[in-house]
Amino acid sequence: MCKDCGCSIVEHSHEHQSAHAHLHDNPQLNDKKTIEIITKILDKNDHEAEHNRQHFDTHGVLCINLMSSPGSGKTTLLEYLSEVADFTFGVIEGDLETSRDTDRLKAKGIQAHQIQTGSACHLDAFMVHKALHHIDLNTIDVCFIENVGNLVCPASYDVGSHLSIVLVSIPEGEDKIVKYPVMFRKADLILFTKIDLLPYFEYDIAKEKEMARKLRPNVDILEVSTKDEESLKKVAQWIRFKMEMR
Amino acid sequence: MHEYSIVQSLLDTCEKNAVKNAATKVTRVVVKIGVMSGVEPDLLKTAFDIFKENTLCDGCEFIIHIQPIVVKCRVCEAQSTLQKLEYLCPECQSLELDVIDGEEMYLMQLELE
């Protein structure tokens, strides 16, 4: 049983760690011993993330981690998606300490739950697990996690999502991808947002795409603008396509 | 600065292993940090030195091995270390690679007393 929620997902014990931890006594030293213990530092988080994925899987829900700098358009994208998507979705909101973004989503009739992140610079799998039990997974097809606006820390934490969408907006300027390679390497889909503003900025979008594909050769890329409904529909179609793959 | 929360997890694992081995002190911690793990080694070291106080790791030596990206090509089967951030096989230019190392962070070794 899941310890926090009493859900019926079987918690497999942490004992499996010892299976890949090799202990060697060092015979030369009597008072000191060296042990080789090859463990991922974020092992516990990864374990919880796997548990979260099981929650999503048992409900047939596709979970998508949305990441970007602050202000790239994550919440706006979700608001607009509610108008064009032919699937239902909920949102676990971790972007702000206040519930402003959650209120914006609820106003659109989207099921949303705010995580109180305090001063955290990323979400981890434990925070998402807690939030998960405030979302009715039976009534949605897709669950978005709007991560903290930050291109660094969230990249290191598996939160239990199936896919990652990373947004980068035109006004942020060039070189975001080369400066934050770990984040863009994690992306299954990169969204260039606020594409309507291209005429006002020096922004070589072809060069940025080329950089993205050096980091992740098979990454999907779309350009979006809230002024262009077709571009938003393409995002919805991409998600729909991925939904049908599960 | 997620290096702080990473250090918390690391110290936790170190202490658990120390207790499991009936040790009273950890004298050396060796970690392997991938260049694409998203962790800044300098920040990690600073965070570790701050948080190790009042734990079993107090006063211990902290060694960071920086791990470059190692890939294995699915086409020519060559295993290579990437010299720059470009995921492409240096031998045959194929894009079909499996990443073997360099994107994760591991606790590797502990010296206990």
Ligand SMILES: Nc1nc2c(ncn2[C@@H]2O[C@H](COP(=O)(O)OP(=O)(O)O)[C@@H](O)[C@H]2O)c(=O)[nH]1
């Ligand atoms: N011109 C333009 N502005 C946009 C677009 N998408 C978002 N914005 C604006 O960007 C600002 C930040 O968006 P928000 O969704 O709050 O970003 P978040 O922090 O990533 O959630 C808001 O003022 C939006 O109106 C777009 O496609 N075009």
Ligand SMILES: [Mg+2]
């Ligand atoms: Mg937001």
Ligand SMILES: [Zn+2]
């Ligand atoms: Zn659970």
Ligand SMILES: [Zn+2]
């Ligand atoms: Zn951080």
Ligand SMILES: [Zn+2]
């Ligand atoms: Zn090759």
